[in-house]
Amino acid sequence: MSEEVDLLVIGGGINGAGIARDAAGRGLSVLLVEKDDLASHTSSASTKLVHGGLRYLEHFEFRLVAESLREREVLLEAAPHIIWPLRFVLPHEPKMRPKWMLRAGLALYDRLGGRGRLPRSKKVSLKIAPHRAILQDRLTAGFEYSDCWVEDSRLVVLSAMDAEARGATIATRTRCTGLARHEDHWLATLQDTNGERVVRAKAVVNAAGPFVDRIAKAALGQGTPAHLRLVKGSHIVVPRAYPGDHAYIFQQADKRIVFAIPYERDYTLIGTTDILYDGDLDHVEISAEERRYLREAVTQYFRSGVSEEDIVHTYAGVRPLYEDKAASNSTVTRDYVFEVEAGGQGGGGAPILSVYGGKITTYRKLAEHALAKLSRHMEIPGEAWTRGAPLPGGDMRDADFADFLWEASERLDWMPPEMLLRLARAYGTRIDTLIGDAASLDDLGTHFGGDLYEAELDYLVAHEFARTAEDVLWRRSKLALHLSQEAQDAVTRWFEERG
Known part of the structure; x- marks a missing residue:
């Protein structure tokens, strides 16, 4: 007899992980399958911002911006x-958008954001430190506003961890090779390193990102009414280009914007591009033109x-944007769209919901809306619950990271400050699970280099679905930017020896 679940989620990116988490927390039995590692594709290739999308105001996407800011x-x-x-920091470029437009846009951004925790926008002089030494002389005035940084691939992993803690099964390196609809269920053929198995599901969520049409065609024999515009976004990483903890947002003559953001302490992240993409979705790389x-x-x-x-590092990903016939790749909507197909007479058969578009910032709300859509075709127990629920490691008093770090530094006074900051940032309150009973660095096991010890690898395998060195060095962390090649090779051998 085949395994049975209420909901099969295909895709281990941010949307799939978010939907699996929400559904599991409502009492549904959930299986999430991902053909590679969690966040292997688009969800680890973002500009790593939780933001409202200031530039979306120019395209009148007020609902999306307001939802994103909330x-x-x-x-x-x-x-x-x-x-x-x-x-x-947004410099005013005299040849581009006028000051009044920038001021008005930021005032609206502040208003849509409501009275939150972040400071509001303000004018800033670029003729004083630190900007004077960083920016060219023609740039004398600008504006400051607030948004947030996010460790994108970790957000996916934490959402999957929470889904698992609430009863979901997370199956990475598991490919869905077939979908067949029966009267009131789907039979899904899944393939992993142990071979094939068949799973019976009352409903399917197709959250495969750039691969969404591929899954839809496998299930339905044709694409869904919605279609994707696949847009590649690429980034470069360079040695720290300027001092300070602020980011810059630079207007371009083609009406796009490019960010320069402090990255991994020693670097600056620069991105992104918007290029129509029709290449290999499993191997997406920056082009020479994009680098330039x-x-x-x-x-x-x-x-x-x-x-x-x-340039010391580059990465690129394909955004699965909903095709709204916009003239420019940079103006196509970042909003999300669902297509629900329920076969049978009157649409009363087992449903498949395909997710088009979306952005990291709205993934939690997207999950709520997805389950609301599915509730028209199947019973969804419970109510929406994720608002106000911390993700693993985020259960800090008053959501105050500085206070948590101070307490941790007093308790773990044997740990070097830079190492403590990195681990606290990555794992939050779960740092105690990682270090266990350790009372010194020697208690953390083999030292691989930098501040990476075997205890962290053990934790990532046991709790965060890590299976390869790349999972650890590039997705669960960005340690590959800081460790020597010799240290990285040692991590690779560690995984190989585990089989």
Whole structure:
């Protein structure tokens, strides 16, 4: 007899993890399958912001911006260890949008955001420190506003962890190779390293991101009424380009914007691009043209330019945007759309819900809306519950990370400050689960280099679905930017020896 679940979720990105979490918390039996690692594709290739989308106001997407700004506050309280406030400096470029437009847009942004925890926008002089030494002389005035930084792939992992804690099964490296609808259920063929198995599900959620049409066609024999516009966004990482904890947002002549953001202590993240994509979805890479575009985008603003030789790392992902026939890739909506197909006479058969579009900031609300859609075709127990519920490690008093870090530093006084900060940021209150009974660095097991010890690898395998060195070094963390190649090779061997 095949395994039976209420809900099969296909896709281990942010939307799939969010829907699995919400559904499991309402009492549904849930199986999430992901053909690779969690957040292997789009969800780990973002600009890593929880934000309202200031530039969306220019395209009159007021509902999306308002919802995003409300969700910004919700997520900041749910995961204060991996999400924190960031101030953005927007220089006024005389040849582009006038000051009154920027001022009006920021005033509306503040108003839509309500009275939250983040400071409001303000004018700023670029003729004083630190901006004077960073930006070119023609830039004399600008504005500051607030949004948030997020460790994107960790947000996915924490959501999946919470789903599992509430009863869901999370199956990574598991591919859905077939979907067949019967009168009141689906039979899904799943393949992993142990072979094939068949799962029976009352409903299917197709949250496969860029692969969503591929899954829809496998299930229905054709695409759904909605269609994707696949848009590649690429980023470059360079050595720290300027001092300070603030980010810059630079207007471009093509009406796009490019961010420069402090990254991993020693670096600056620069992105992103918007390029229509029709290549291999499993192997997405930045192009030479995109590298040049991003370098030139910031060189127009910084006193010190960015050369090709400065680039130490790049990444690219494909955004599965809903095709709204917008003329430009940068203006196509970032909102989300659902297509629900329920076969049978009168649409009374087993449903499949496909998710198009969306953004990291609204993933929790998207999950609520997805279950509301499914409730028209199946029984969904319980009420919406995720608002106000912390993610793993985020259960800090008053969502105050600084207070938590201070308490941890007093209790774990044997741990070097930089290591404690990294672990506290990554794991929050679950740092105690990671270190166990350790009372010294020697108690943490093999030292791989930097501040990486075997205890952390053991934790990531046991609790965070990590199976390879890449899972750890690039998705659960960005330690690959800080560790020597020798140390990275040692991590690879550690996983190989485990089988």
